[in-house]
Amino acid sequence: MNSLPGTCKLVIDLGNSRAKVAVYTGNEQAELIVIENPSPEKIFAAGLEKYGITSAIISSVSDDTDPYLARFPTCQWLVLDANTPLPIRNEYLTPETLGKDRLAAVAGAHLLFPDKDVLVIDAGTAITYDIIGSDGIYSGGSISPGLSMRFKALHTFTRHLPLLEPMEIDFLTGRNTSESILSGVINGLRTEIDGIIDQYRLSRPSLCVALTGGDTIYFEKILKNSIFAIPNLVLTGLKLILDYNLEK
Numbered sequence: 001m002n003s004l005p006g007t008c009k010l011v012i013d014l015g016n017s018r019a020k021v022a023v024y025t026g027n028e029q030a031e032l033i034v035i036e037n038p039s040p041e042k043i044f045a046a047g048l049e050k051y052g053i054t055s056a057i058i059s060s061v062s063d064d065t066d067p068y069l070a071r072f073p074t075c076q077w078l079v080l081d082a083n084t085p086l087p088i089r090n091e092y093l094t095p096e097t098l099g100k101d102r103l104a105a106v107a108g109a110h111l112l113f114p115d116k117d118v119l120v121i122d123a124g125t126a127i128t129y130d131i132i133g134s135d136g137i138y139s140g141g142s143i144s145p146g147l148s149m150r151f152k153a154l155h156t157f158t159r160h161l162p163l164l165e166p167m168e169i170d171f172l173t174g175r176n177t178s179e180s181i182l183s184g185v186i187n188g189l190r191t192e193i194d195g196i197i198d199q200y201r202l203s204r205p206s207l208c209v210a211l212t213g214g215d216t217i218y219f220e221k222i223l224k225n226s227i228f229a230i231p232n233l234v235l236t237g238l239k240l241i242l243d244y245n246l247e248k
Contacts, residue, residue, distance in 0.1 A: 108237030
């Protein structure tokens with residue numbers, strides 16, 4: 001494939017065990033790659049240099065981003081941190097402790113629903129709930145154990161309960177120990193999610209709910225509340241933050 005005109009943007013969401021990497025041409029996502037156990041070498045080996053990337057943003061759970069930046073030395077890089085200028089107003093009291101994925105997700109939600117109050121639910125290792133108003137003010141949210149963490153807790157802190165993996169279920173009453181664990185964890189978290197949504201809607205009746213994260217598939221069909229499932233919301237938010245800083 002020939003190199004594209006040098007107007008492409010690289011977005012990297014770097015987690016502990018997985019990275020999502022996207023290339024955008026204008027507002028169109030030209031490529032999306034998920035890399036397990038990411039490293040600078042793996043990302044560089046994906047062949048993204050063919051796009052003629054000129055600008056990039058990286059969000060990382062660690063502070064060691066220099067090796068990634070070095071792989072694309074001609075890019076104009078933005079490393080997301082607590083001091084990065086944002087297209088939203090962040091009123092979190094300790095911005096330096098705020099997860100960068102949470103920040104990017106609410107920025108993306110405000111872009112997609114600019115005139116709405118939005119509750120962003122990110123169902124991953126932990127499940128996070130974050131609220132951003134129609135005025136673009138991010139207030140904060142809450143953090144709770146995710147599915148895998150709950151399964152591991154039952155196995156680790158009891159003597160005989162097995163370690164299970166998440167799966168889609170359609171029952172409430174478990175007829176054996178494994179089914180009982182599945183019901184307790186998945187239906188329990190489903191009830192938690194619906195309850196949090198209901199609480200926010202008491203004061204924000206027109207609230208939109210954006211559900212994202214790796215465990216979205218286990219909840220998008222069984223919640224009683226209406227939601228928008230947006231798998232790559234963090235990437236959308238990161239691109240918005242990059243665009244905002246490039247235009248400054």
